[in-house]
Amino acid sequence: MAIISDYEEDQTDKKPQPPPSSSSSHTPPKTSTFTAAFDPQNPIKIVEGVLDFLGKESDFLEKERAEKEIFAVRGCLCCDRNVFGVLDSIGIPNKGNGLDLEKYSWTQTLQEVNVQIPVPSGTKSRFVVCDIKKNHLKVGIKGQPPIIEGEPYKPIKVDDCYWSIEDQNTISILLTKHDQMDWWKSLVKGDPEIDTQKVEPENSKLSELDSETRQTVEKMMFDQRQKSMGLPTSDEMQKQEILKKFMSEHPEMDFSRAKIA
Template identity: 70%
Template sequence: MSPELPLALLPPFARSHCHGRHLRYRRRDPTEGVLVFLGRCRDEALASVLAKRGPMPLLEAAIDLVRRRTEFFKDEAAVGEVVKAVTAAKEKFDAEERLKKRAADEAQKNRLQEEVAAAAKAEEKKNVRKPNSGNGLDFDTYSWTQTLQEVTVNIPVPQGTRSRFVTCEIKKTHLKVGLKGQPPIIDGDFYQSVKTEDCFWSIEDGNFISVLLTKQNKTNWWKCMVQGEPEIDLQKVQPESSKLSELDSETRQVVEKMMFDQRQKARGLPTSDEIQKQDMLKQFMAQTHTGMQIATDTHQKATVYEHELF
């Protein structure tokens, strides 16, 4: 059993913080006595001494205590053990600093990513416009409108323009249209693919080209007609309620769901998907509560049965 170290042998600064408790050290390994000494004295005491006298006086006081009260330094390897302890502490400190730096770098990286994402979102929001009355957009050289099934593009041309003066190529994912001998008015990829066999163009009133595009996916609104152009705010799309009865059941459900979600968001209420998730969570919690109640009742019955047996 390790002998006790009387308080009278402790330095005054440590004696006042040990509250009458004796400290132990082992003669077989004096370094353990130092560790016990440092571990038993409160962190507040050590921090107070460290703040008043600095790191080296604290270490010197601990080493001097070992020199005066133990035979530690009679061992030729004593200095090496002290150096080993200091080296281990330095390595631990360096490892902690590397972890701190790594955490700081990761935090800075995350902040930069958040800033980039916020900037991109702000730029995207800046590029989002309110749709025209046909749920599309109007530009200087053309305009477009849409329903869930089709997209109509109108391109003004000089009065009296004939079809033979027009060049129009409609591909599954690309549209190129303009007047022969001139740069194309539209030349870009669609927001989504179209059914080329159900698309066509014509000259209307001799002063504009009308291009009718049939959507491949008839359950989505297009944010833009050609990729890269300004997008519309889909939250402000206004389906024509009077034509809902003309839609097939699947498309009608999609439109009604979208209209419901728009009304809910405008009122600050949950959308249909959020309501569904809330209902699923309530069902899960109810099932979990029922299962816990059954388990509790079973446990109580087993306890009563065990009590009756013994």
Template identity: 50%
Template sequence: MADRPASPSPEERKKLDAEAKAKEQEEQSKLPYKWSQTIGDLDLTAPVPANLKGRDLDVKITKTSVKAGIKGQEPIIDGPLPHPIVVDESAWTLETSKDGKELNIHLDKANKMEWWAHVVTSAPKIDTSKITPENSKLSDLDGETRGMVEKMMYDQRQKEQGKPTSDEEKKNEMLKKFQLQHPEMDFSNAKIG
């Protein structure tokens, strides 16, 4: 069996996380747009010249792609989405901002249970395992959905640390109880699947 590299110490892990976060922020800052997301939707903003009107923009949103920009110019964003969206619930607007105008694009995720690593697959990814939804947003969810999201987040953290997921923990607990109730049985070769 090959030696596994030693896990980084908490200090090293903090340093590595900080370096990864800085690299991620630098990559994201170079994009011609800014974007944010919740578990259910994604919003993108891009500055455009103040003299533009809606008819000067070319925006096309489909279930699996987005293209947006100023007519006759290189698109601000153009490419396949990493996951499908609900087109009828997605929209774009041209808003006045403090620096001129900005194009706003709202994408409604088809799957309300996944974080996106990027808006289009050609863009640099973010580390979705580091996303911590604001508690207020989590509390807005109904009980069942919130429970599912919290379980997904817990399982994700457990996997990253090489620990069992909540389902695996339940199986282990059930096996332990069964072993205690049946000490006469040999469980040395038992496999949990």
């Protein structure tokens, strides 16, 4: 697993300019430098810092134009986290419909969440702290700060959960969802989230589900595709059909202002 380290913009090659001589009538232009640290847990922060810097220091843009451009980019950041190529993977689920983070990775099905946590080689189960509760999860190594701690995205069925050590270098945890009809956006609240509209259930596993669950999953997949194309969901289509039928049965009524809620 790749670990992104914090970094700072290198300013060592920029030498301070000597002050102008008293005999010189030319005042050199004011120069400003930008320094920022990259936080892998909050990568959007460095982009916002750049925008703030440009808004305050850019002399090459008119103030009004600069403010409009910065406002527009910030709007994009709220809607699409894939701006400037900085956040290419944020929000996009991994192959297991979860997310690969610096300290752990997780995947999910509608019924379960699987967590993989790398630990030092040779780690044994007696060194592990794994506290699983309905609304709280804490995992780590004894005597060290927790690797994961917080409220799960949704409640857990504690009696149907378990954990183990794999190859003495990975803590593997299986969490059973209490509500088995929802996709989780994150493992614990406050961690980076995925876009659940981009979740792709494995078709091969649909046949293993009971008919009711399978219908629910297929409906969710259909609605996700419809939303991504800006088209009505199955529920919205059903409402439209009901309204059309009612309109045909009552031609004497005016439906010109009718709206589908």
